[in-house]
Amino acid sequence: MGNIVRITLKGIFRDRVFQGILVTALVFPLIPSIATLSMRQVTELSLTLSLSLISFILLLLSVFLGGTSLWKDIERRYTYSVLGLPLARSGYLLGRFGGTAVFLLLAAFVLGVAAALVVICTSGMYPPDRPVVWANVALCILFDAMKYILIVASAFLFSSLSTSFFLPIFGTIALFLAGNVTQQVYDYIHSTAGSTLSPLVRHTASGLYYVLPNLSAFNLKVNAIYGIPVSVSGLLLTACYFVIYTMALLTLSVLIFSRRELR
Amino acid sequence: MRKTVLFLILSLLSYLFLIVPFAGYMRSKPIVEKLGYVPTVAVLKAASADQKELMCALLVSKVLMYFGGLLDKQKNELSISPDYPAMSRMIHGSVQLDPYNMDAYYFAQAILVWDVGKVDIANNLLNYGMRYRTWDWYLPFFAGFNYAYFLKDYPSAARYYRRAGELTGSDLFKSLAGRYMQESGRTDLALAYLYAMEKGEKNPAIKKSFRTRIKAFQEVRRIEVARDKYRETSGSLPATVDALVREGLLSPPPVDPYGGRFFLEQDGRISTTSKFAFATREKEGEKNKGQGER
Numbered sequence: 001m002g003n004i005v006r007i008t009l010k011g012i013f014r015d016r017v018f019q020g021i022l023v024t025a026l027v028f029p030l031i032p033s034i035a036t037l038s039m040r041q042v043t044e045l046s047l048t049l050s051l052s053l054i055s056f057i058l059l060l061l062s063v064f065l066g067g068t069s070l071w072k073d074i075e076r077r078y079t080y081s082v083l084g085l086p087l088a089r090s091g092y093l094l095g096r097f098g099g100t101a102v103f104l105l106l107a108a109f110v111l112g113v114a115a116a117l118v119v120i121c122t123s124g125m126y127p128p129d130r131p132v133v134w135a136n137v138a139l140c141i142l143f144d145a146m147k148y149i150l151i152v153a154s155a156f157l158f159s160s161l162s163t164s165f166f167l168p169i170f171g172t173i174a175l176f177l178a179g180n181v182t183q184q185v186y187d188y189i190h191s192t193a194g195s196t197l198s199p200l201v202r203h204t205a206s207g208l209y210y211v212l213p214n215l216s217a218f219n220l221k222v223n224a225i226y227g228i229p230v231s232v233s234g235l236l237l238t239a240c241y242f243v244i245y246t247m248a249l250l251t252l253s254v255l256i257f258s259r260r261e262l263r
Numbered sequence: 264m265r266k267t268v269l270f271l272i273l274s275l276l277s278y279l280f281l282i283v284p285f286a287g288y289m290r291s292k293p294i295v296e297k298l299g300y301v302p303t304v305a306v307l308k309a310a311s312a313d314q315k316e317l318m319c320a321l322l323v324s325k326v327l328m329y330f331g332g333l334l335d336k337q338k339n340e341l342s343i344s345p346d347y348p349a350m351s352r353m354i355h356g357s358v359q360l361d362p363y364n365m366d367a368y369y370f371a372q373a374i375l376v377w378d379v380g381k382v383d384i385a386n387n388l389l390n391y392g393m394r395y396r397t398w399d400w401y402l403p404f405f406a407g408f409n410y411a412y413f414l415k416d417y418p419s420a421a422r423y424y425r426r427a428g429e430l431t432g433s434d435l436f437k438s439l440a441g442r443y444m445q446e447s448g449r450t451d452l453a454l455a456y457l458y459a460m461e462k463g464e465k466n467p468a469i470k471k472s473f474r475t476r477i478k479a480f481q482e483v484r485r486i487e488v489a490r491d492k493y494r495e496t497s498g499s500l501p502a503t504v505d506a507l508v509r510e511g512l513l514s515p516p517p518v519d520p521y522g523g524r525f526f527l528e529q530d531g532r533i534s535t536t537s538k539f540a541f542a543t544r545e546k547e548g549e550k551n552k553g554q555g556e557r
Contacts, residue, residue, distance in 0.1 A: 037324055039373075039466045040365040040401075045320055052317040130398065147313075180312040219313050226363045226396075 001091040001098070008099020012065065021107055024057055028114045032122045042126035043119065047137070047225045050115035054108065055144055055221075059176065061107060062148035065100050066155030067168035070257075074163060090254040097156050097250060101149045108145035112138065133227040139235065140224035146242045147218035151176055153249040154213070160257040179215035182208065213245055304356045311360065319361035326350050327370060331468030345541070347379045355388065362395040372405040373460065373469050377476065378540040382413040400430035408456050412449060450484050450533075475520045476539065482517040483533045486525060489513040490533070500531045 012018070028050065035046035070093070072078075116137070123132055151172060158171040186209040188194045189202045217238045223230045301307070301322065311318035333345050354375065358367045368389060376385045389406045396402060407423035410416045457480065461473035486504060489512040493501045504525045507513040517525050523537025 037327070037466075038320075038366050039327070039464070039469060040369045044365070048316045048320050052314050055313055144313075177309075177312055181309045184308060215313065221313070221316050222361070222363060225316060228363075 001095040004087075004092055004095020005098040005102065008069070008096050009103055012099070012103050017061070017065070017103075018107075021057060021061070021111070024053075025111060025114050027053055028118050031118045032125070035122055036126070041128070043123040043128035043132065044225050046122040047115075047119055047132070048221070050118050051137075051140060051144075051221050051224060054111045054115060054141060057111060058104060058108060058144060058148040059151070061104060062100075062151040063155065063169060063172050063176070065103065066152035067159065067172050068165065069096050069100060070156065070159035071163070071165050071168060089258045093156065093160070093254055093257050094250065097153065097253075100152050104148055104152065105145055108141050112141040115141070130227050133224070136220065136224045136227060136230060139230060140220040143218045143220050143235075143238065146239070147215055150213055150215075150218075150242055150246050150249070153246045153253070157249050157253045157256075160253040160260065175213065176215070178208075179213040180219075182212050182214050183216040185209065214241070217241065301353055301356065304359045307356065307360060315360040316364070319357040319364045319367065322353050322357040322360070323364060323366045323370060326353050327366075327466070327468065330370075330374060331466075345378070347375065351375050351379060351381070351384070355384075358388065358391065362392065365396065365399070365401070368392045368396075368402060368405070370469075372409075373464075374472060376409060376413070380413075380538075380540075382409050385409060398430065400427040403427040403430065408452075412452055412456070450480055450487060454480050454484065478520045479535070479537075479539055482519065482525065483535075486513060486517055486533045490527070490531060494531075501527065503527060504533075 031046050031049045031053075034049060035042045038045040073096075116134075119132060119137070154175050155168050155172040158168040161167060185205050189197060189205050194202065217234075220230060222228060302310070307318060308315065330345065330350065351371070354367050354371050358364060361367075371385055371388055376382060386406055386409055389402050389409075392399075393402045393406075403423040403426040407420045407427060410423060411420035454477065457473055457477045461470060461477060464470040464473060486507065489507040490501060492512050493507060493510065501507050501510075504513070504517065504527060508516045519525055519535045519537050521535070521537035521539060521541055523535040523539075525533055525535045528534050
């Protein structure tokens with residue numbers, strides 16, 4: 001499995017994905033000047049823009065790397081030769097996932113350093129009312145990376161289900177959008193305004209709330225931007241949620257992929 | 264190959280021909296149209312996924328650029344009435360996406376309170392912000408000013424100033440409420456507030472807006488001084504502002520930078536037909552109606 005992780009990472013670098021990230025990261029030096037448009041919160045705006053850019057890049061990486069990794073191998077018939085080796089299908093799938101996840105962490109780290117430089121530069125020119133809480137910024141980027149690794153796991157599940165390119169890509173995007181609103185929908189149906197909805201809608205929405213990934217838990221942007229304290233127990237719960245949910249998605253993917261006929 | 268090159272040259276030439284009129288059209292596009300349509304907050308919340316803070320910042324900057332663009336283009340005379348209700352809706356929507364965004368509260372206080380005059384709505388917005396920005400003394404300071412100046416609810420004003428004082432640890436705010444509680448001190452209260460706001464402002468459009476307002480209130484102060492002199496000497500209130508000019512108490516004659524005309528209320532207070540805001544279509548209508556009745 002270690003070999004597959006290494007090969008996956010090498011493949012990603014060979015495809016010049018990292019250079020692609022660096023080109024996108026060229027937007028970072030523009031952030032301080034864009035942030036000066038703010039009337040009262042220049043540093044906060046530069047943090048907002050930096051963290052949003054990181055999220056956006058990680059989203060693209062997770063959807064495209066996660067959604068195409070297995071599909072590409074099957075399409076190019078690499079799986080024939082790889083699975084002919086004494087290697088379990090589960091090892092192959094988990095290795096591919098591991099390589100993609102490690103790359104996402106690496107990208108998050110590099111982009112995080114770029115964001116830190118941008119914020120140091122802006123806060124030097126326009127000192128914020130409240131000092132930047134760097135631990136919150138680091139936690140925000142880490143939890144963002146975790147969120148997108150979970151998205152990669154769901155892309156692998158879709159990839160193990162379908163031979164087409166479309167289900168992994170569009171399925172993952174749909175899951176990402178749904179995962180960000182589940183909490184909002186749940187809060188709404190349990191509010192007084194939501195009590196007018198039919199019981200069927202409310203029960204379906206409640207059911208989906210527990211099945212779909214709750215991605216809003218991973219969003220610590222507000223804590224990072226405005227220096228609002230984070231709840232340690234909440235973070236631990238979210239980290240456990242990430243591990244268990246990702247594990248469940250991968251187990252399901254392995255189960256489906258192991259039974260799949262590859263022609 | 265030659266065909267492809269020819270086609271490429273043709274495309275480039277067509278692009279060059281098109282880009283000039285296209286850019287011209289975009290530049291001259293009506294400003295009001297540029298504020299555009301924004302979906303409801305519920306839709307925005309769902310669509311912005313994990314980028315709610317960015318979406319909020321974008322909405323606020325859209326409003327700011329729209330307003331700045333209007334001021335720039337019209338050189339302080341707004342022939343196109345700003346779409347204040349849409350601006351207000353956008354600001355209120357944006358803080359539902361990110362209730363911590365200070366720019367939204369600040370813009371609402373700096374521009375919308377004065378120009379739209381919906382002080383109660385503004386105070387609700389500030390109270391909403393105070394629930395989140397618990398460390399920020401600006402919000403209670405703004406609310407205190409609104410209560411004192413616009414609503415003349417001095418106990419509430421004192422409560423908010425006290426809160427601002429607690430947050431900054433400064434006694435200044437605690438004394439502010441007491442210092443300006445007299446009707447005669449209203450203009451001074453407004454001027455002190457506006458000077459403080461203008462000094463800390465770096466956005467050119469907002470700064471310009473503050474300066475215009477300061478100019479208007481300085482004129483009011485000048486008329487008040489002349490009115491008091493007149494009352495001292497003649498024992499009664501002057502009938503009109505023009506009377507003060509004729510008596511030589513007010514030179515040069517006062518000019519309202521908002522394009523209105525100053526007049527004396529029956530109780531001696533100074534008002535202006537512009538209501539200290541740039542003319543909008545509705546206000547223009549009201550003004551004409553008001554002048555017709557006078």
